[in-house]
Amino acid sequence: LAEETRNEEFADSVRDLLDVVEGELLAAAEANTALVTEAARHIISAGGKRFRPLLVVLASQFGPSAARDDVVRSALVVELTHVASLYHDDVMDDARLRRGSPSANVRWGNSVAIMVGDFLFARASDIVSELGTDFVRMQARTFARLVQGQIAESVGPQDGEDPLQHYLQVVADKTGSLIATSAVFGSKVAGADREVQDILAAFGEEIGMVFQLSDDIIDITSDETGKTPGTDLREGVPTLPILLVRQSADAGDARLLELLDSDLSDDDTLSEALALLRRHPAVERARTEVRRRAEQARALLEPLPDGPAKSALQDLCDSVVTRSS
Ligand code: FPP
Ligand code: MG
Ligand code: MG
Numbered sequence: 001l002a003e004e005t006r007n008e009e010f011a012d013s014v015r016d017l018l019d020v021v022e023g024e025l026l027a028a029a030e031a032n033t034a035l036v037t038e039a040a041r042h043i044i045s046a047g048g049k050r051f052r053p054l055l056v057v058l059a060s061q062f063g064p065s066a067a068r069d070d071v072v073r074s075a076l077v078v079e080l081t082h083v084a085s086l087y088h089d090d091v092m093d094d095a096r097l098r099r100g101s102p103s104a105n106v107r108w109g110n111s112v113a114i115m116v117g118d119f120l121f122a123r124a125s126d127i128v129s130e131l132g133t134d135f136v137r138m139q140a141r142t143f144a145r146l147v148q149g150q151i152a153e154s155v156g157p158q159d160g161e162d163p164l165q166h167y168l169q170v171v172a173d174k175t176g177s178l179i180a181t182s183a184v185f186g187s188k189v190a191g192a193d194r195e196v197q198d199i200l201a202a203f204g205e206e207i208g209m210v211f212q213l214s215d216d217i218i219d220i221t222s223d224e225t226g227k228t229p230g231t232d233l234r235e236g237v238p239t240l241p242i243l244l245v246r247q248s249a250d251a252g253d254a255r256l257l258e259l260l261d262s263d264l265s266d267d268d269t270l271s272e273a274l275a276l277l278r279r280h281p282a283v284e285r286a287r288t289e290v291r292r293r294a295e296q297a298r299a300l301l302e303p304l305p306d307g308p309a310k311s312a313l314q315d316l317c318d319s320v321v322t323r324s325s
Helices: 002-028 034-045 051-062 068-092 104-108 110-129 133-155 163-189 194-221 240-248 251-260 267-278 281-300 308-322
Strands: none
Touching (some): 002 034, 002 051, 002 110, 068 104, 068 133, 133 163, 163 240, 194 281, 240 267, 267 281, 281 308
């Protein structure tokens, strides 16, 4: 019973902190004009999993002591950076929907959407400066990885480059990097040892990859993401299930391959490709790979001290695999 009470108290304290972060996110999005404030709050208000803030808060449990304000600042920096990147991402992906609402590029056009992303990134930069030079440097390096991952995705594999290796590098850079940084920020503000920071960095990078691989599967399989299914497909971004289809394709896959090589901007053609993919064994193989990597992430946590924070991180390894939105 004592342990149960302890776990409940822990869960309450995590929720309290995340509530504070929620309010501060909206405050950080306040601008000089009503238009910019509204546009900058658009994606924040639509909700979100707040996966990165959660990781900051959980990681902050692995050091001797964490000042609450610094945990909140760290959470704000990583979530604002993430949200900023989504404004840009939706322009690049020509996405219509985000978190169940029309994307910012649809509401205000590409130029405003891009500038609002920059605005939120500027807010993140402002807040990270309060945490000190080490944090600013990490934030800058993470930003560089995000951008390089996103560019690599756009240009695709170069001559002689293995498409699967290319894809995994994109995923590590565009998603693993910021999630790893979230875990490191949390442990750093808590004054955790270097070894603990390194463990959490490796865990963050791996669970971040699992998160994106799983996102890429549900882009194909789920109708409840608040985004348009098949966006990666339509944009010609080959994700893990597609790469596995291509690796193992046989005569029965002729129509699917034909569709994958064609222009999928037409809704009916896209639906046909999605339907064929959903019942293709490559999707299950992709899921198996995601489960394997999630187990790998969980194993990285082994050396950390037992307690509610470690249990919560272990639970994350399961929920990232089973999520459908
Ligand atoms: C979502 O991928 C996109 C990312 C994880 C990274 C995007 C990074 C940038 C645009 C560069 C960084 C820019 C700033 C301002 C920090 P996705 O398209 O697969 O995911 P989705 O399904 O959610 O659209
Ligand atoms: Mg996208
Ligand atoms: Mg994208």
